[in-house]
Amino acid sequence: MEKKFVLTVMLVIVLYTVLPWILTRMFGIGVFRRGSGAREIAFTFDDGPDPVYTPQLLELLGKYGVKGTFFVLGSKAEAHPELILRIHQEGHLIGVHNYNHRSNWLMLPWSVSRRQVERSAGIIESITGVRPVYYRPPWGIINLCDYLLRKRYTIVLWSVMVQDWRSNVGKERMKSVLLKQIREGSIVLLHDSGDTFGADKDAPGHMLQALEEVFGELSPQSYRYVRIDELTVSPSVVRFTKRMLVKVWMCWERSFVKVMQVKPVDAANTLLQLRITEYRGKQAILLTDGEQIQQGDRIAELHLDNNLLYRLGATSSSSVHLAIQLVRRTELLMPQIIRLLQTDPAYKDVKGLYGISIIHRGTKKLGFTVLDLPKGAFSFATRLYLRFLLYMVHPQGKERLKLKSELLVPKIIAISRKELMSRYIAQP
Structure with missing residues (x-):
């Protein structure tokens, strides 16, 4: 009986965590991680807003006429409503990245839905007047029950990642990877804050330097920089x-x-x-x-x-x-x-x-x-x-x-x- 109980628990854990990881990260099932439009790129930014780096990022995006998508933490939106309002007023899209930067695998379904996603969406709506409909879970990890969120939110992952949360990657390495991996329809994952678990506090500074040079080199190729809600999705x-x-x-x-x-x-x-x-x-x-x-x-x-x-x-x-x-x-x-x-x-x-x-x-x-x-x-x-x-x-x-x-x-x-x-x- 004890062995059967252990096997049941293991099966539940696999269904709750490993199966969704396989479906989303290996097959892209149930999530949006790439567009299909010609010459379109979506730059996305996680973990903010940050009082130091987010204003610098907004200046950079404005300089090159780039519209981005910000997946923000509800706790930081609550602490810095002026930055959320600025992001919105400058024409960028705001999505949810949980209230706290915590893995969905370590939370019960109702904790993710009510305390993390819905709470954050409510905070953002109270500031901008627009309720978010796009969601990116921390580390791109969802549990099985998170598929229910798809009734109200589009779950967004990415197709290009440069590990920009690490300082030792450096500006040149980030720039090289971005230029090599960006293709039509790419969803690029970047971070405008370095204070979450596993990140370096000064890493966003290197990201901003690399991103400015990437914008300078990509612009002549006539890419369109679009928000996630503007990316073309092929039937x-x-x-x-x-x-x-x-x-x-x-x-x-x-x-x-x-x-x-x-x-x-x-x-x-x-x-x-x-x-x-x-x-x-x-x-x-x-x-x-x-x-x-x-x-x-x-x-x-x-x-x-x-x-x-x-x-x-x-x-x-x-x-x-x-x-x-x-x-x-x-x-x-x-x-x-x-x-x-x-x-x-x-x-x-x-x-x-x-x-x-x-x-x-x-x-x-x-x-x-x-x-x-x-x-x-x-x-x-x-x-x-x-x-x-x-x-x-x-x-x-x-x-x-x-x-x-x-x-x-x-x-x-x-x-x-x-x-x-x-x-x-x-x-x-």
């Missing part, structure tokens, strides 16, 4: 990102099915998959037929074949069409589930079917009881996962997440063995 880039996300996700799905021993009810119609396990919920589930599923009862846990679900979603003309296909396939599988209950020794003491799903409309007609999930961390994590799944497989996933968010609540769906037997007759 093909968006499609490529989703394709990569699908590949990574399906790889994860295959691993999950194998490790958890999830098996399809029918090899020819794999929509419904089952896993024999014990019900671990603290609260008993009271079903409409009077039966109860209590902690420790053996159940057949319901899972959907997400690979098939994705294919159905991609070929469905609408959400209604997709829902009809799911209901029809489920109805066809019910007699086979009964056959398993009657003939398979592994199912002899299974009390019923149990699952959690956003796609629960119409399940009552099939005999299922539909119940709310108890509030808490599990409910929050489940909602995040299922919303992500809906985005992946639904024909209008992204739009549906925006327009129907109040309806996207995961529910418990369960049906007793007795109800199954009374409703469906197994075919010989």
Whole structure:
């Protein structure tokens, strides 16, 4: 039991930290890190505003007619509102870089969203009258739950980094790297403050010297220096990102099915998959037929074949069409589930079917009881996962997440063995 607990904790940590790092830093999934417009460059500046270096940077940007993007810390914006106002009035874009310069891996989801991002956005809005919609987490590190922030913020990383927070890199090295790596659509990461963890206090001075020389050498090439909100994003880039996300996700799905021993009810119609396990919920589930599923009862846990679900979603003309296909396939599988209950020794003491799903409309007609999930961390994590799944497989996933968010609540769906037997007759 102790080993299983340790493995569960390790899996949670990997999902919360390592998986988002792979998706964002290796594949660029869910984040914006490069534009596609001809001759466009976006210079971005983190960790400010700084009372010494930010005014010097603004003078330099004004001299060369460059519009930049500043990802500021809420605590510093609070301490230096005059600099925030100046950045805004001079036509630069302001984004959020958390309230404190702290890694999102070391914070709980609500701490990042409410205490770091929303608090900082509120401070900036109170100064400029404009609420930020762009967000860059410290060190470019996000946790799994930060994907929920994408409803309100675009998460921005970078394509060019010169380690300008270190003094020993020096002006010449910074300049050389910038000139070699800058391309059309580049998002350049720089820092106008050196007082965060791991940075040198005098490093921004070297950055300013290097940047002035870079501006002098790039200008004849007619690059356009634009804010993040002015960078062109190609629709093909968006499609490529989703394709990569699908590949990574399906790889994860295959691993999950194998490790958890999830098996399809029918090899020819794999929509419904089952896993024999014990019900671990603290609260008993009271079903409409009077039966109860209590902690420790053996159940057949319901899972959907997400690979098939994705294919159905991609070929469905609408959400209604997709829902009809799911209901029809489920109805066809019910007699086979009964056959398993009657003939398979592994199912002899299974009390019923149990699952959690956003796609629960119409399940009552099939005999299922539909119940709310108890509030808490599990409910929050489940909602995040299922919303992500809906985005992946639904024909209008992204739009549906925006327009129907109040309806996207995961529910418990369960049906007793007795109800199954009374409703469906197994075919010989």
